[in-house]
Amino acid sequence: MRDLKLTGHLIVNRRKKIVTKFQKKDKRTNAKLHKSNKPGYVSKAEREKLAEQESNEPQVIQE
Numbered sequence: 001m002r003d004l005k006l007t008g009h010l011i012v013n014r015r016k017k018i019v020t021k022f023q024k025k026d027k028r029t030n031a032k033l034h035k036s037n038k039p040g041y042v043s044k045a046e047r048e049k050l051a052e053q054e055s056n057e058p059q060v061i062q063e
Helices: 002-035 044-057
Strands: none
Touching: none
């Protein structure tokens, strides 16, 4: 009797491992398809350089 219960649990555990493996794979592929719209990281030094370049450029007055 005890052996039957153990094999039943092993089958369920094996099935669960297989299902979770495929779920992880699906989740990864789905994440690759839906890229984030978030802009890339710009360091503080780079932001300062960009701000300095913008302030140095001649300003065009539109009428």
